[in-house]
Amino acid sequence: MTPRSRTQWVLFIVITVAAIAAMTVTAMLGRWQLGRAQEKLDYQAQIETRAAMLPLKGADLPVDISAEGAALLHRAVALEGRWLPEHTVYLDNRQMNGRPGFFVLTPLLLHDAPVVLLVQRGWIPRNFQDRTQLPQVETPSGWIQVKGRVAAAPSRLYELGAGESALGSSRIRQNLDLAAFRSETRLPLWGLTVVQVGEASEGLLRDWPVVASGVDKHYGYAFQWFGLCGLIALLYVWFQIIRRFVRPRRQRTP
Structure with missing residues (x-):
């Protein structure tokens, strides 16, 4: 060779x-x-299997979700309670149908469980001329019924500067950490949230994106x-x- x-x-x-x-x-x-x-x-x-199951009531929700929290995600819920509007938070820079605005979150005090649920009630447009102005959201008083599904905390967006608070108002925030919000409000907040579903009401839209694989x-x-x-x-x-x-x-x- x-x-x-x-x-x-x-x-x-x-x-x-x-x-x-x-x-x-x-x-x-x-x-x-x-x-x-x-x-x-x-x-x-x-x-899809969890969503098709019978809705959970407030009494069905475990106080400690450390063991079975993941199994509760996407389960339907039918709750009865009372809004705590003094703790309503507006998450900024959230979109629905391609429009920027706020996600409105309000704690719900359950009448049949010793926990408070943070409910993602819906979306509302913002005032672009005055970025610190809070939009008008109707919050019924007394005992009300809420239908929704169990969800994790709202996704976090990249933020600069002030962190949890934004634009000089504690109501308007870029992100919300459940543990920090629990300490701030001193409420027995549940470890997960609830996304309210149904037709638009109270000035809020609820065209939530479909959970896709x-x-x-x-x-x-x-x-x-x-x-x-x-x-x-x-x-x-x-x-x-x-x-x-x-x-x-x-x-x-x-």
Whole structure:
């Protein structure tokens, strides 16, 4: 074997090993994305199963959610209680139907449970001429009924500066931490919140986004990884086998 042939053979081995490694990695990433998609599908089915269960009453809610809090998420609730409007909070820079405004959160004192639930009551537009002006929200007095679903605390947005309070008003905030709000209000706040559902009322919209699994994203990523794996295989076969071995033999054939 000549030095040139030896060099070409070593190069062929290196390229083969690299191609096999690249195909293995991309195929594994594709399978991982398919696994993530299946996990999301299972979680979506779990959400739909919980939503179809009978609504929970206030007396059905455990005071300590450390053990079963995750199993309560997305469960429907039918509550009876009394609003505590003096602790209403307006979360700023929240959108509904593409419009910016406030999420309005008010604690609900239950009549049949020793806890207070923080209810995400709905969305209301803001006054862009006076950013510190609070919009008018109707808050019925006395005992009322609230239908909704159990949810985690509102998602946190990036914020600068003041942190929990914003725009000089403790009512208008960028984010809300349940533990900090519990200490601030001295209320026995439950560890989860409730998203109120139903038609628009009290000046609030309730067109909440549908909880989606996002499985299409994982299928798209899996397609890209498997496509890259196939492309590497095709390029390897063409340049390292067909052009190196098959075509030269055909050219030597008389």
